[in-house]
Amino acid sequence: MSQRPGWTDQDVEERVGNLLRIGLQIATTVVVVGAAIYLARHGGEPPEYRIFHGEPPDLRGIPGIIGLVADVRGRGIIQLGLLILLATPVARVVFSVVAFAMQRDRLYIGITLFVLLVLLYSIVGTYV
Amino acid sequence: MEHLTILQFTGVVFAGSVLAGLLGALTGLGGGIVVIPMLTLLFGVDLRYAAGAALISVIATSSGAASSYVKEGYSNLRVGMFLETATTTGAVIGAIVTALMPKSAIAVIFGVVLLISAALSFRRHIEPDPHEPSDPLATRLRLDSDYPTPHGRTPYHVHGVPPAFAMMFIAGTLSGLLGIGSGAVKVLALDWAMRLPFKVSTTTSNFMIGVTAAASAGVYLNRGYIDPGLAMPVMLGVLVGALLGARLLVRAQSQALRMVFAAAIGALGVQMIYSGLRGMP
Numbered sequence: 541m542s543q544r545p546g547w548t549d550q551d552v553e554e555r556v557g558n559l560l561r562i563g564l565q566i567a568t569t570v571v572v573v574g575a576a577i578y579l580a581r582h583g584g585e586p587p588e589y590r591i592f593h594g595e596p597p598d599l600r601g602i603p604g605i606i607g608l609v610a611d612v613r614g615r616g617i618i619q620l621g622l623l624i625l626l627a628t629p630v631a632r633v634v635f636s637v638v639a640f641a642m643q644r645d646r647l648y649i650g651i652t653l654f655v656l657l658v659l660l661y662s663i664v665g666t667y668v
Numbered sequence: 669m670e671h672l673t674i675l676q677f678t679g680v681v682f683a684g685s686v687l688a689g690l691l692g693a694l695t696g697l698g699g700g701i702v703v704i705p706m707l708t709l710l711f712g713v714d715l716r717y718a719a720g721a722a723l724i725s726v727i728a729t730s731s732g733a734a735s736s737y738v739k740e741g742y743s744n745l746r747v748g749m750f751l752e753t754a755t756t757t758g759a760v761i762g763a764i765v766t767a768l769m770p771k772s773a774i775a776v777i778f779g780v781v782l783l784i785s786a787a788l789s790f791r792r793h794i795e796p797d798p799h800e801p802s803d804p805l806a807t808r809l810r811l812d813s814d815y816p817t818p819h820g821r822t823p824y825h826v827h828g829v830p831p832a833f834a835m836m837f838i839a840g841t842l843s844g845l846l847g848i849g850s851g852a853v854k855v856l857a858l859d860w861a862m863r864l865p866f867k868v869s870t871t872t873s874n875f876m877i878g879v880t881a882a883a884s885a886g887v888y889l890n891r892g893y894i895d896p897g898l899a900m901p902v903m904l905g906v907l908v909g910a911l912l913g914a915r916l917l918v919r920a921q922s923q924a925l926r927m928v929f930a931a932a933i934g935a936l937g938v939q940m941i942y943s944g945l946r947g948m949p
Contacts, residue, residue, distance in 0.1 A: 550741055560731040560878075567728070568904070575678075575900045583675030587897070592714040594892030601890065618896035622724055622903070626885050628731050629878040636749060647809070652749050655879065658756040662763070662886030 552639040556632055563628030570621030578614025601665070630659050674897065681711065682901035689729065689909020694916065695789050695929045696870075698851040698877070699906035700726040701782060705936040708775075709943060713898065715771050715778075719847025720893030723885045725906035726849040730878030732907055733914065734871075743871040744813050744864065747826065751857070752876055754833050755840035755850075756883040762844025763887035769845075775944030778846050782937030785852035786930045795865065798824065805829040806862075815868050824868070828861035835861060836876075844884040847893075849877040 598604035599619050608616020633656050640648040672680065684706050685699070692699035700722040707718035766774060802812055806826035814823040835857035839850035854876055858869035888894050 552745065553741055553743070557734065560734045564728065564731045568907070571900055571903065574896065575904075578897060578900075579675055579678060582897075583678075584673050587672065587674050587677040589711075589713040589717050589895070589898055592716045595895055596892075599894075599896065600892050615896040618900050619894070622894060622896065622899055623889075625724065625727055625731070625903070626882050626889070629727060629882040632875075633749075633752075633879060636745065639745075648746060648749060651753060655749060655752045655756055658753075658760060659879070659883055659886065662756075662760050662883045663889070665886065665890035 552636070556635055559631055559635060560628055563624065563631060567621045567625035567628065570624060571618050572621075574614050574617030574619075574621055576614075577612065578618060581614060626663070630656070630663075633659060677711075678897070678901045681707070681898070682905040684710065685725065685902045685905025686909040686912070689725070689906035689911075690913045690916075691909075691929055691933070692729075692906070693910045693913025695786070695926060695933060696851070696855075697785050697789060697933065698726060698849045699729055699910055700848040700881075701785060701851075702933060702936070703902055703906055704778065704847060705782070705940050707898075707902070709936070709939055715774060716893045717895050717898055719766075720885075720888045720895060721899040721902040723843075723847040723881050723888055724894060724899045725903045726847075726881040727878055727885060728903050728907045729910045730849065730874055730881065732911060733874050734878065740816065740867075740871070742815050742867045743875050744811070744826075744868055746809065746813070747811050747858070747862065747864070748872045748875050748879075750809055750811065751833060751836045752879050754836040755843070755854075755876055755880040758837040758840025758842075759844040759880050759883035760887060762841040762846075763884045763891075764844070765841075766845045767891055772944045772947050774846065775940050777842075779937045779939070779941030779944060781842055781846065781848070782940060783934055786934040786937065788852045788856060789926065789930050791856075791860075798822075800825060800827070803827050803829045813868075815865055824865055825863075827863045832857040832861035840880050840883070843880050844887065847884065847888070849881055851877055 598608055605616055605619045605623060609620050633652060637649060637652045637656060640652055685703055688702040688706050689699040692702045703725060704718045704722045707713040708715050802825040806812060806829050811826040814821040835853060839853035842848065842853065843850045851873055854873040855869055858864050858873055
């Protein structure tokens with residue numbers, strides 16, 4: 541099954557492994573930088589997690605988060621790191637679409653595109 | 669926990685998350701399912717914030733483990749991707765439904781899932797019979813593959829596609845509903861229904877957990893469940909704990925130790941059910 545043109549399954553696995561590792565490293569670095577800024581500025585305040593208010597709109601979507609990062613806000617930078625983390629499995633699925641395309645495996649291109657669509661639906665977020 | 673500053677709170681949550689990640693790795697249940705009762709019962713964090721932070725830690729652990737797993741060539745990409753159509757759909761549905769449910773009901777479901785997961789961790793793996801033919805559906809979907817063994821790459825057959833698909837839908841829904849990776853249910857589907865070799869089912873399950881959790885996390889982010897100040901120490905702590913646990917696991921494979929941990933996790937399950945029934949604030 542791996543002897544199709546293009547990448548073998550093993551090649552794909554190896555690249556996916558590197559992709560996930562690098563994605564996680566970048567995400568962790570960004571989170572730690574954001575944490576340092578956040579704790580330096582707000583470390584002395586009392587935490588408030590007992591009652592659920594929901595995050596402010598800026599922390600709920602990509603444009604808002606980028607705006608906060610531009611203002612060098614600690615919480616915004618952490619949230620950017622979390623977004624990058626969230627993107628790593630998505631990147632893995634995108635990568636699989638490409639890999640199946642190179643193997644000319646139509647059935648699995650379709651299956652993988654479906655998974656990708658569900659992921660995008662979840663992130664873009666206008667729900668029923 | 670009332671009088672802590674954010675700095676102290678972050679430190680305590682980080683330390684607790686290291687422990688949760690360690691326990692999750694040693695029992696094979698994953699850090700997410702352990703960190704949620706810790707945050708809610710011990711630190712008084714609202715269940716929704718706890719679920720958001722846990723889900724983030726689930727993605728981190730999955731990506732962290734996968735980068736070392738995939739090189740070994742065990743995971744089955746086709747099985748994973750095919751079943752992810754079920755887990756991601758379930759995850760989005762679960763994550764949307766959870767917002768409409770009372771918190772106490774979620775806590776009770778969580779406790780029950782925790783108990784079942786702890787019980788499942790005692791189940792022994794039965795190596796599949798290589799001569800039994802594949803599920804015809806598995807052949808149509810080209811799910812059969814091979815994996816590395818000391819005797820070279822050994823082919824295996826895939827069985828029980830429909831029950832595995834149904835169980836994966838449930839696993840996905842639970843992930844979205846509760847903010848966990850549902851590793852125990854996933855391994856059950858791959859291991860018991862599809863009868864994959866042990867190494868193949870654990871690595872494929874790990875890969876699926878990350879993608880499933882990302883599907884839930886998108887909804888959680890939009891709903892405002894993911895708080896950066898809380899998710900940060902939880903993600904970093906669980907990740908450290910899971911990496912430590914993976915190292916320890918290579919050395920210590922004591923059944924007695926697993927029993928103690930699974931019993932501890934079972935106790936957390938009972939506590940969650942109790943606090944859910946008593947009514948969460």
